[in-house]
Amino acid sequence: MMSEKSRKIPQIVILGLEGSGKSTVLNRLLFGTIAEGQPSQSTCFVNVKYGTTILSVIEASEETARESPYFQDILGEIDGVVFVINSQSLRHIEASFEYVFTLFDKIPQKTSILFLANKIDKPGAVPFPDLLQDPAFQIIMDDINRSVSIYPISAKTGETFYTAFDWIISRMTGRTPLREDVTPKRVIILQEGGVPAFDYIFDASGEEHDSTLLGGLISALNIMATTIFESESVMDVVKLGAMKMIIRKVSGWSIVLFVGRDDSESKAQSLAEEILQAFIEERDRDPTKEMPKQVKYEILRKIPEIAIALDQEPIKDD
DSSP states (O other): OOOSGGGOSOEEEEEEOTTSOHHHHHHHHHHSSOOTTOOOOSEEEEEEEETTEEEEEEEEOHHHHHHOHHHHHHHTTOSEEEEEEETTOHHHHHHHHHHHHHHHTTSOTTSEEEEEEEOTTSTTOOOHHHHHTOHHHHHHHTOTTSOEEEEEOOTTTOTTHHHHHHHHHHHHHSSOOSGGGOOOOEEEEEOTTSOEEEEEESOTTSOOOOHHHHHHHHHHHHHHHHHHHTSSOOOOEEEETTEEEEEEEETTEEEEEEEETTSOHHHHHHHHHHHHHHHHHHHHHOTTOOOOHHHHHHHHTTSHHHHHHSOSSOOOOO
16 A cells, blocks of 8 residues: 555556557657557556646556456555547447446545547547446446546547546646646637638737738648658647747647747647637637627637636727
């Protein structure tokens, strides 16, 4: 058993069936991106820096989790468990929840549990609402004594990835991780091809960049990334003077969030995803709707951490 003194670093276990994407999840935690074709290991122990929080992460194979007495001891002392599910097939989803039930009694009730419905970017992925109706998952969620949540994510593209990990880290540490370490300067949302569709400057006194030129730069960087790595990867972070550009891509849209050079990248990526999701929801309601500054302001106000950074004075259109 581990002493309280030795457990200063929060410990988290990543579990899932073969093909669920555990190694891809770990790669994104470690590097902010993924490595194609990296073979899985039976068990992997590594420390991960998530903003300013250090996590001790264990990725374990199905066989290790089921059969290793040593791992059973670890599972009884862990702070958080992440179950990765391949959402591409109902059969895999059902098998995943059956696997979870074989371990459920070994996980203390105080341990936070996060389910990642992975690979939502893949064609034919099971719709998230259908996954939620799985009877086994309903039983798990009905356990009022446990802290459990589930997020649809893509470990490959990063969609909703950091939002999900924000949830479990906040439960493990008792605080919202790193929100105060990000100061948004500007946000630009681009259509396919790098055409700007949304542009908002938080700090008008700071250096301004031409959004059209930036759109061309970002498009060129991502084309280069795809060519070099021969994958669907995109550049995640580009440093630019005293700031850095956090770049995310979801459903054909790209977002660039300018933050301070030393700000938390993982937190900025999470905020960028939330802004882009709010924008997409607004566009889906009315694709023809114009977006003057007041509308952009209202979209950004939906994200509590971003709302803090907005001026409280009435917004006037340019």
